[in-house]
Every structure is written in C-alpha cells, then in structure tokens.
Amino acid sequence: MTLALFLRDRLLFIIMALIIIGLSISLLLLERERYPGYIEEGTIYYFIVLSLFFLGVWLAIDYLRQRTYYKELTDAIEKSDELQAAKIVQSTITGEQKLVARLLEEQNRAYLNELGKYRRQQELHNHFVLQWVHHMKTPLSVIDLLAQQAQQQSAPSAEEHKLLALSVQEETDRMSRGLEMMLYTARLDKFEIDLHIKQTPLHELARTVINAHKKLCIRHSIFPRVEGEAWVETDEKWMTFLFNQFVSNAIKYSKSKPGSKKLLFQMETFSSGSGTLKVIDEGIGIAPYDLPRVFDPFFTGENGRTAGESTGMGLYLAKQVCSRLGHVMTISSILGESTTIALTFEPRAIHIMDGEGSDSGS
Structure with missing residues (x-):
C-alpha cells in the first residue's frame, strides 16, 4: 500500500x-x-x-x-x-480488519468444503464409470461366446436353441440394468428437475416391476408376492428405479440357494397418510459386520464379491433417492436366511427434501 x-x-x-x-x-x-x-x-x-x-x-x-x-x-x-x-x-x-480476516477465513473454509464435495462426487462418478464399463464387458463377452458356439453347431436342436436364446436374453437384461443404473446416476445430480410428485399406488408399481423380472424369477425358482396396498406421495419413476434395484438384488443373492425361494412385498397405508413398505427375500443374507456399510458407495461386502456381479452402487443410489424424496430407508438381515428392506413414507416428508442426501452400496 x-x-x-x-x-x-x-x-x-x-x-x-x-x-x-x-x-x-x-x-x-x-x-x-x-x-x-x-x-x-x-x-x-x-x-x-x-x-x-x-x-x-x-x-x-x-x-x-x-x-x-x-x-x-x-x-x-x-x-x-x-x-x-x-x-x-x-x-x-483494527476491529474492522479482524472482522474482514474472519470473513476471509470463513469464506475460504466454505469454499474448500464445497470443493471437497465436488471432488468427492467426481471421484465417485469416475470410479462408477470405470466399474460400469468393466461390468458391461462381461455380458458382451458372454453373448459373443454364445454366438460362436451357435456358429459351431451344425444343426442345434429346438431345446438348445431355446437355451441359447434365454442365455442371450439374460445377458442383455444385465446390460439393460447396467445402462439404467448409469442413466439414473447421471440424473441424480439434477434430481429436482426430473421430479413429479403424485399419489402413487405402490402395489401396482410392485406388480409391474415383478412382471418385468418374471423370466428370471421363474428360472431361479423365486416366487414373488404382493401383500396389501399402499397409496403414497412419491415420484413414480424414481420408485420404479428403487423397486428394480430391490428385485434385482433379491434375484442376484437368492439364485445360488437351492430350492424355491419367496420374494415378498408387504405394504400398508395409515389414516394419517403415511405408509410402510417391506421387501423381504429368502436369499443368502448379509453378514452382520457388512450391514453397517451396505449404503456406502462401491461397498460390495463378502456376498457381493462372491456373486461377482455387484457394483456396490445399487443400495447407495437407493438410499440417496429415498433421502431426497424424504423417505426413510433401513435394512436388516439374517445371514443365510433373508434380507428385509423397509421404507417409511411420511405425508409431509416430500416437501422437505434433503438436497444433500445422506452418506450412505450394494
């Protein structure tokens, strides 16, 4: 100066x-x-x-x-x-200078916090993209292998042809689910723009999602059932995404168990306008020491590493969506027996959405 x-x-x-x-x-x-x-x-x-x-x-x-x-x-x-x-x-x-210095310090701290959040989001996004590309290679490789086997067979029987078609369809379904997860992950940053709240029948939504997974359920002897009805204030498209995640996880972690398994959707609406939903499967369950971390991004746990199909993003995204919609999501499990995902819907929760979401993977 x-x-x-x-x-x-x-x-x-x-x-x-x-x-x-x-x-x-x-x-x-x-x-x-x-x-x-x-x-x-x-x-x-x-x-x-x-x-x-x-x-x-x-x-x-x-x-x-x-x-x-x-x-x-x-x-x-x-x-x-x-x-x-x-x-x-x-x-x-002077006192004025001290106040200015304090303002600069607070602004610098706030800036660094925002920068840290942005960098964390970028790291998660980049990690997920790389992992997604890796997982997409698997179904493509399987489809290519099936196509080579079909070319080598001179005259496949009708049964072999049917099995081949089922295998290809299963792999394309895996690719479709992966693309859907990638799409919804991209939309999560602009959540409020892609939002339409209305009274939604959860029981009808559950039946629609179950029908979309009907072939896989039949193939792996999983018998889904919807009990009760519930009308709640929520976004139908995001709830469809959540239900797809729940059913996909149930199939993924139930198909290795022998015999028939149940997949139960239990729902109820109360006079206050609130409602509850429980999704109960009879899969391999989650180890107690993994349970506190299932909502962390990219956490696959012991069962996820065994299954080999887990991205560690399914439950993380589900938790983020529920938090932003104002719904409460919890999970409990008995190792080797079952897993229960519970959602609580409050009538006014949707109007106080948490834009930050909560730090919460499959």
Missing part, C-alpha cells in the same frame, strides 16, 4: 481535522480582536504548527502499524488463484 493511497483513504479524517484546526484559529483571532494584546500572534502560529505536527505524527504512526496488514492483503490479492491465499492476511490491527 503506497503512502498516497493511505492518505486518500483518510482524506475525510484529514479534512475534518483541518476544519477543526481552522475553527480553533478563528476563535483565537476573535478573542484577540476582543481583548487586544491578550493573545499574541506567535501563539497562534505556535498552535498551527503544533496541531499540524500532531496530525502528521498520528498519520505516520497509523501508516507504520498498518503497513504490514496492507502488504499482506496486496500479496493475497496477487495470489488469489491459490487456495490458501486468504491465510496470508494475519497482521490485523
């Missing part, structure tokens, strides 16, 4: 000081006219010099004690493209 800039910032104070000095001199001159010889001319000159001297001394001291602060502020401005530039300003003197 130059001396000229310092003086310009205090120009109003200097003018007021000079006005006060001028008024004082005027009073002295009036007194001299009123009482001739009472006030000597030298006294007036002495007062002028002394007043200007003290004004100059005060300005010099004020400039010297604040010069370091302004130099640090100038350096911080020159390095404003650096994240820690605000920390350069430390030599605060």
Whole structure:
C-alpha cells in the first residue's frame, strides 16, 4: 500500500481535522480582536504548527502499524488463484480488519468444503464409470461366446436353441440394468428437475416391476408376492428405479440357494397418510459386520464379491433417492436366511427434501 493511497483513504479524517484546526484559529483571532494584546500572534502560529505536527505524527504512526496488514492483503490479492491465499492476511490491527480476516477465513473454509464435495462426487462418478464399463464387458463377452458356439453347431436342436436364446436374453437384461443404473446416476445430480410428485399406488408399481423380472424369477425358482396396498406421495419413476434395484438384488443373492425361494412385498397405508413398505427375500443374507456399510458407495461386502456381479452402487443410489424424496430407508438381515428392506413414507416428508442426501452400496 503506497503512502498516497493511505492518505486518500483518510482524506475525510484529514479534512475534518483541518476544519477543526481552522475553527480553533478563528476563535483565537476573535478573542484577540476582543481583548487586544491578550493573545499574541506567535501563539497562534505556535498552535498551527503544533496541531499540524500532531496530525502528521498520528498519520505516520497509523501508516507504520498498518503497513504490514496492507502488504499482506496486496500479496493475497496477487495470489488469489491459490487456495490458501486468504491465510496470508494475519497482521490485523483494527476491529474492522479482524472482522474482514474472519470473513476471509470463513469464506475460504466454505469454499474448500464445497470443493471437497465436488471432488468427492467426481471421484465417485469416475470410479462408477470405470466399474460400469468393466461390468458391461462381461455380458458382451458372454453373448459373443454364445454366438460362436451357435456358429459351431451344425444343426442345434429346438431345446438348445431355446437355451441359447434365454442365455442371450439374460445377458442383455444385465446390460439393460447396467445402462439404467448409469442413466439414473447421471440424473441424480439434477434430481429436482426430473421430479413429479403424485399419489402413487405402490402395489401396482410392485406388480409391474415383478412382471418385468418374471423370466428370471421363474428360472431361479423365486416366487414373488404382493401383500396389501399402499397409496403414497412419491415420484413414480424414481420408485420404479428403487423397486428394480430391490428385485434385482433379491434375484442376484437368492439364485445360488437351492430350492424355491419367496420374494415378498408387504405394504400398508395409515389414516394419517403415511405408509410402510417391506421387501423381504429368502436369499443368502448379509453378514452382520457388512450391514453397517451396505449404503456406502462401491461397498460390495463378502456376498457381493462372491456373486461377482455387484457394483456396490445399487443400495447407495437407493438410499440417496429415498433421502431426497424424504423417505426413510433401513435394512436388516439374517445371514443365510433373508434380507428385509423397509421404507417409511411420511405425508409431509416430500416437501422437505434433503438436497444433500445422506452418506450412505450394494
């Protein structure tokens, strides 16, 4: 900070000081006219010099004690493209300067927090894209292998042809689910734009999703059933995505168990307008030590690594969607027996959506 800039910032104070000095001199001159010889001319000159001297001394001291602060502020401005530039300003003197320094510190902290959230989101997105590409290679490789086998067979029987078609369809279904998850992950960042709230019949939605997975359920001896009815305020498209995740997980972790298995949708609506939904499967369950982390992104757990199909994003996305819709989602499990996903719908929860979501994988 130059001396000229310092003086310009205090120009109003200097003018007021000079006005006060001028008024004082005027009073002295009036007194001299009123009482001739009472006030000597030298006294007036002495007062002028002394007043200007003290004004100059005060300005010099004020400039010297604040010069370091302004130099640090100038350096911080020159390095404003650096994240820690605000920390350069430390030599605060006045209360105003301390408040400004505190504001800079709070703004820097808020900026770094937002930057950290953005970087975390980018890392999750990039990780998911890479993992998604890897998982898409598997069904493509299987389809290519099935096509080669079909070409090598001179005249496949009707049964072999049917099995081949079923295998290809299963792999294309896996690709379709992967593409759907990728699409909904991209939409999650603009959740509020892609939202339409209305009274939705969960029982009809559950039957529609079950019908879409009917062939896989039959193939793996899984018998779904819907019990009760529930009308709740929610978004039908996002709830369809959630139900698809629940049914896909149930099939994924039930198909390895021998014999028939049940998949139960239990729902109920209360007079207050709230409702509950439970999705209960008879799969391999979740280990107790994995249960607290199932909503973490990319966490697959012991069963996910065994199945080999888990991305660790299904339950994470489901939890994020529920949080933003104002629904409460919990999960419980008995290892080797069953897993229960419970959703609670409150009539007013949808109007206080949590835009942040909660830190919560499959």
